[in-house]
Amino acid sequence: MGEIGLNTEENIRNAAHKIFHQKGFDGTSVQDIATEAGTTKSMVNYYFRTKEKLFSEIFHDEFRNLFSSIGGFLRADLPLKQKIEKIVELDIDRLIGMPDLPIFILTEVHHNPEIVFNTMENLPVEIVLNVLDNQIKDEAAKGIIRFIKARDLMLNIQALTIFPFLGKPMLMKIFGMDETAFMEMLQQRKKEVPEIIWNSIKKI
């Protein structure tokens, strides 16, 4: 149902965000969104023309979200060890606030690549990776760490932080955790993941 005080367009946008995240593009009907927004299909089409255009707007915002916070930190003037600690803490906190963002992105990339890759703008990720690569070479030359590709380092960090959110329902079932236990585990991981990563590259 639409929030009081918001206009119809905003209600539809919020409803679409919620339902698309829950059911995915293919599982969502325009009627679902209209009902959730407390209005009609016609209104959805009036404001957004097609289901696909509406989806693209939502997806575009979410996709930018995915790459938002990290960029700044990777450029900052900090030793690698502290960067890793900050990235993990920031990422886990951010994902706690939007826990089904990763699965939303992944499913749509897999099921509707045409829509998704049209929506994606060019990401300036190479530059950030280069900055990180240089810092790694620098600290490796000083004997602080072994050499590792920035690509592999980021992949390992993201794997250890994001994977628990992706597998959440399965993990809870398999390991017999409730919501509280899951949250405790996440808080623990803010400390443990940076340790794992650092142990894998430190030399001293």
Next chain:
Amino acid sequence: MGEIGLNTEENIRNAAHKIFHQKGFDGTSVQDIATEAGTTKSMVNYYFRTKEKLFSEIFHDEFRNLFSSIGGFLRADLPLKQKIEKIVELDIDRLIGMPDLPIFILTEVHHNPEIVFNTMENLPVEIVLNVLDNQIKDEAAKGIIRFIKARDLMLNIQALTIFPFLGKPMLMKIFGMDETAFMEMLQQRKKEVPEIIWNSIKKI
């Protein structure tokens, strides 16, 4: 199109497997499956009654796949270090052969939990975890490793092995890899992931 030499039922099953993996339950129509199998909608319904029943059969098989190979190894009489190496190698090789299994499972758990949790049988995973927990306590008492919950150890291993498969299209785009580069990375990870894990728990 259906393979020559197989009967219609088998053709439908193979087609369903393929299309459900590509498009998911919501994105797949019975017509899609019939066309892929080289037959008609009626035949699909004749053999499997409903789209949902057909999906359940496919999903059930795939879900058992997910927990198949690892169980035996976890029980085996091997030092933890070797078990970790074997699990990672086995898992990566298995996933190379069925690279969209993880995303298939994850999306359906998220979008169609009712169907999925009806399909899931009770998994005897606690027993395996207990075995692993005891071995960890044992090696920790001997001073070989620090203590860690079997749950956390398995989560970290699976995160580092499965995540690259989940993010494959995104990773290839972001990191500018082609299929060959991606496969090379996976082969590398068979060595690197066990090292990361072992470094995170070893004491000597």
Next chain:
DNA sequence: GTCTATAATTTGATAGAC
């Protein structure tokens, strides 16, 4: 077992009154 025909709904999207 296999097909065509068709029923009953639901889908995305539009037309037109107000």
Next chain:
DNA sequence: GTCTATCAAATTATAGAC
């Protein structure tokens, strides 16, 4: 801007001939 009415196409599933 918002609604009702409606369209054309697609959906799952069944009936019935062979």
